[in-house]
Amino acid sequence: MLSFEDMKIKTIITGATGMVGEGVLLECLNNPDVEQILVINRRPGGVTHPKLREIIHKDLMNLAPIEAELAGYNACFFCAGISSVGISKEEYKHITYDITLGFGQTLAKLNPDTTFCYVTGAGTDSSEQGKVAWARVKGATENDLLKIFKNGYMFRPGFMKATEGQKKIKSFYKYIAWLYPIGRALYPAGFCTLKEVGQAMIKAATKGYSKKVLEVKDIVELAKA
Template sequence: MRVILFGATGMVGQGVLRECLLDERVEAVLVVGRSPVGAGHPKLTEIVEKDLFALEPITGYDACFFCLGVSSVGVAPEEYERITYQLTLSVARKLPENTTFVYVSGQGTDSTERGRVRWARVKGATENALAKLPLRTFAFRPGYIQPLHGITSKTTLYRTLYRVVMPLYPVLRRAFPRMVTTTEDIGRAMIAVAADGYRKPVLENTDITAAARPARPAGS
């Protein structure tokens, strides 16, 4: 399987990239972003493009893992919609038909697009628009995501929060299995869904955990 990855320098994207490079089912990874990931690997190729709206169509890949995003906190509504909705659709429309497109959405996304929470409406609109494209689309709706394997968030406040929560994560996962996951599980689940599909197009937190459950092939 050949994979395109957007958002590889972010926390979720770092985790997905790690799993792609470890998994024997993934033979090649094309990372597309505004800055290089700074890691060399035989599977890895990079495209650095400052204006992602200007990307040319990309062919020759089986799946696209879209982990690029921005928090709605402190971001103007127009800019949040431009990145969350417009950029996601711009990229998706440049892929060949039947490409598997896995989009990182969020727990609480509003599929009706009529709720009071703006970010949830925008995410819902993005999911709905993607579902209408001639792609094999899946939306991931993780809740709290615990970074593993030295992966960190770019946001200082979040980095502090994750350090505090890390020792408590096993307890949180047992107590709130519908609300918490890890960067590792998201990466493994994306690969599994791209390889084998899933019974529904929108994966909530428990679905992500279930999809990630199969063991990685021996020797990886």
């Protein structure tokens, strides 16, 4: 088991060209507890920093060409993902479950004690028996990742406020961002910031947390710890 006392991390981030991944990356760049960052992108992310290295790799199902470069990291913030809207159930399962589990299995082989933080979403179905297909797939992904990583944490954010300076913000978020302060005040269990998500991931990797599945209230609590 990892010792979390005064721990510094070297982390891999996936999905850094998306909204969630970019928000997490910004927190890692600004946090002194993060010593090194490796981002794996399908296309250049356009970010440079002394502690940041980028690998352009389009097929996360085939990690053989870059496998050797994934060794030596003690954290992974897996932010890659896709909405279930507009795609088949089979494609959604392949991207959400198959690719994530394949990546996780490779990483666990190389870095067995790594802390793996996976972004799922509010409403994920841990029972894998519910009526909502995407929630079942997310639940299966969470459950099987936790079998692989003893230091695994599943993050279930709800509505997330983007961090100031972010460029990769989903278009519809720009139009409904005004809802955030109202939602946070009236329903805090459903609203958090991407800053809090990134900070909570870093805290999970450096200090640990009592729960393996983090709902919004847990994310906010851990970010403040």
